[in-house]
Amino acid sequence: xxxxxxxxxxxxxxxxxxxxxxxxxxxxxxxxxxxxxxxxxxxxxxxxxxxxxxxxxxxxxxxxxxxxxxxxxxxxxxxxxxxxxxxxxxxxxxxxxxxxxxxxxxxxxxxxxxxxxxxxxxxxxxxxxxxxxxxxxxxxxxxxxxxxxxxxxxxxxxxxxxxxxxxxxxxxxxxxxxxxxxxxxxxxxxxxxxxxxxxxxxxxxxxxxxxxxxxxxxxxxxxxxxxxxxxxxxxxxxxxxxxxxxxxxxxxxxxxxxxxxxxxxxxxxxxxxxxxxxxxxxxxxxxxxxxxxxxxxxxxxxxxxxxxxxxxxxxxxxxxxxxxxxxxxxxxxxxxxxxxxxxxxxxxxxxxxxxxxxxxxxxxxxxxxxxxxxxxxxxxxxxxxxxxxxxxxxxxxxxxxxxxxxxxxxxxxxxxxxxxxxxxxxxxxxxxxxxxxxxxxxxxxxxxxxxxxxxxxxxxxxxxxxxxxxxxxxxxxxxxxxxxxxxxxxxxx
Amino acid sequence: xxxxxxxxxxxxxxxxxxxxxxxxxxxxxxxxxxxxxxxxxxxxxxxxxxxxxxxxxxxxxxxxxxxxxxxxxxxxxxxxxxxxxxxxxxxxxxx
Numbered sequence: 001x002x003x004x005x006x007x008x009x010x011x012x013x014x015x016x017x018x019x020x021x022x023x024x025x026x027x028x029x030x031x032x033x034x035x036x037x038x039x040x041x042x043x044x045x046x047x048x049x050x051x052x053x054x055x056x057x058x059x060x061x062x063x064x065x066x067x068x069x070x071x072x073x074x075x076x077x078x079x080x081x082x083x084x085x086x087x088x089x090x091x092x093x094x095x096x097x098x099x100x101x102x103x104x105x106x107x108x109x110x111x112x113x114x115x116x117x118x119x120x121x122x123x124x125x126x127x128x129x130x131x132x133x134x135x136x137x138x139x140x141x142x143x144x145x146x147x148x149x150x151x152x153x154x155x156x157x158x159x160x161x162x163x164x165x166x167x168x169x170x171x172x173x174x175x176x177x178x179x180x181x182x183x184x185x186x187x188x189x190x191x192x193x194x195x196x197x198x199x200x201x202x203x204x205x206x207x208x209x210x211x212x213x214x215x216x217x218x219x220x221x222x223x224x225x226x227x228x229x230x231x232x233x234x235x236x237x238x239x240x241x242x243x244x245x246x247x248x249x250x251x252x253x254x255x256x257x258x259x260x261x262x263x264x265x266x267x268x269x270x271x272x273x274x275x276x277x278x279x280x281x282x283x284x285x286x287x288x289x290x291x292x293x294x295x296x297x298x299x300x301x302x303x304x305x306x307x308x309x310x311x312x313x314x315x316x317x318x319x320x321x322x323x324x325x326x327x328x329x330x331x332x333x334x335x336x337x338x339x340x341x342x343x344x345x346x347x348x349x350x351x352x353x354x355x356x357x358x359x360x361x362x363x364x365x366x367x368x369x370x371x372x373x374x375x376x377x378x379x380x381x382x383x384x385x386x387x388x389x390x391x392x393x394x395x396x397x398x399x400x401x402x403x404x405x406x407x408x409x410x411x412x413x414x415x416x417x418x419x420x421x422x423x424x425x426x427x428x429x430x431x432x433x434x435x436x437x438x439x440x441x442x443x444x445x446x447x448x449x450x451x452x453x454x455x456x457x458x459x460x461x462x463x464x465x466x467x468x469x470x471x472x473x474x475x476x477x478x479x480x481x482x483x484x485x486x487x488x489x490x491x492x493x
Numbered sequence: 494x495x496x497x498x499x500x501x502x503x504x505x506x507x508x509x510x511x512x513x514x515x516x517x518x519x520x521x522x523x524x525x526x527x528x529x530x531x532x533x534x535x536x537x538x539x540x541x542x543x544x545x546x547x548x549x550x551x552x553x554x555x556x557x558x559x560x561x562x563x564x565x566x567x568x569x570x571x572x573x574x575x576x577x578x579x580x581x582x583x584x585x586x587x588x
Contacts, residue, residue, distance in 0.1 A: 101568035202548035314531040336572035345584050354511030369508040385544030387537050441548025
């Protein structure tokens with residue numbers, strides 16, 4: 001029998017239903033996997049005792065015939081989701097010691113569906129980063145790094161910000177993980193680690209109880225090893241929540257039912273603007289290959305125009321820091337987390353925030369403060385909001401001519417820790433293909449489509465109409481089958 | 494638009510983040526680079542374009558004006574770095 005931690009969610013559910021193994025056994029296999037993978041630095045907090053209790057309760061439910069959608073499936077939670085009674089840090093020193101007295105809606109939905117929590121996973125501090133190198137608790141190592149665990153000649157990044165989530169799932173420590181995506185933080189690490197990850201339409205998953213970064217962009221989503229698993233986990237996570245004023249009240253479909261494999265007649269938009277200067281030839285080839293696979297399956301590729309694409313990153317790097325500077329004002333050393341004393345209240349604030357925030361977070365708060373400050377608001381923030389409208393209009397126009405858009409996920413495979421780290425702009429370019437859909441609030445999915453010359457995973461991105469996650473999943477299923485990737489990372493637990 | 498160290502000190506104060514003087518020059522350089530990068534937006538014609546403030550077309554919902562929460566003082570204070578008599582504690586603000 002396949003080791004229990006190598007199963008997909010769908011396979012694990014079948015095994016549980018057939019009583020081939022119990023949720024407790026499945027969970028023990030994953031607890032051992034988590035322990036064996038510690039050099040990856042993926043987990044910030046391991047919760048084995050809680051996992052065992054949840055697994056035992058799951059077995060009892062299954063015995064009663066009351067198993068939920070994800071009953072007994074062990075998963076990892078990005079440490080940006082508040083979990084009641086379990087430390088939540090956002091990978092920032094400023095939240096050290098914080099124990100949430102409440103549970104985020106998305107994680108509550110997952111526990112309601114029967115999922116089992118293995119622990120909280122590492123991320124870029126406050127989800128600000130594209131390589132998981134800004135965490136106050138150290139970088140996460142991509143399990144695709146060549147060489148033996150812990151003795152890698154070259155340590156590759158897992159992408160970010162959901163780097164711990166991606167590493168944990170790719171290394172077979174968890175069947176799936178929650179991620180959050182503000183400008184690509186689910187899709188880019190999914191691409192770098194050979195996983196499927198979806199950023200749903202803005203409003204599809206509740207933001208309540210997720211540490212806020214940029215509220216008009218943040219969305220939670222699943223990261224898993226197969227399209228079918230992503231469909232399953234998204235269904236468990238999504239749903240209307242009165243506690244999030246931007247949560248959208250519409251039914252959650254059975255996403256797995258959308259995986260028919262039938263994309264005949266579907267119009268797949270190919271935006272010329274995503275052929276950026278300096279894009280590696282292998283990524284262009286992979287993209288062309290993706291187009292060919294979809295054409296072979298009966299879809300119709302059509303050229304579309306997204307003329308404001310080149311302005312998306314600049315727009316994002318005004319809007320997101322502006323919102324972050326406002327959201328992160330709450331970390332003042334008064335109600336939770338770190339406090340560094342000072343002679344006055346104001347000094348206490350400045351000392352606390354000066355020592356609690358890392359370099360990237362500080363940079364973004366300062367940029368955000370600047371673009372919102374008197375005299376600059378119109379020139380920067382208001383201008384960016386208007387360009388954001390233009391970007392959104394581009395997509396609306398494109399979707400009159402096509403049903404889904406296909407692009408690469410990221411402009412490279414995973415790079416090494418230390419690369420692209422001298423210049424913030426170089427790091428920001430990682431998100432060049434993922435940011436536009438975020439700005440427009442559209443669903444975006446990354447699916448593994450091949451390996452680069454360096455043997456590392458490459459993903460393709462699908463962008464859809466609002467609330468049309470089903471089409472993304474259906475098309476992703478076709479790409480997954482056509483690509484037929486069987487390669488495993490050098491380290492798997 | 495370029496940011497000098499005096500501007501860094503000013504926005505750091507507005508953001509209530511202590512930035513050591515030794516780091517201000519370097520930070521000024523980084524922030525200037527980012528601003529130079531976003532400068533390209535001035536090329537885009539946005540005449541008559543409405544600013545986008547929400548990712549989905551939505552209107553905020555109403556709910557009945559009823560208390561549905563409360564009585565959680567202990568939970569609210571549990572994470573406080575300093576507390577006294579059922580309140581958050583802060584450095585003295587009145588002489």
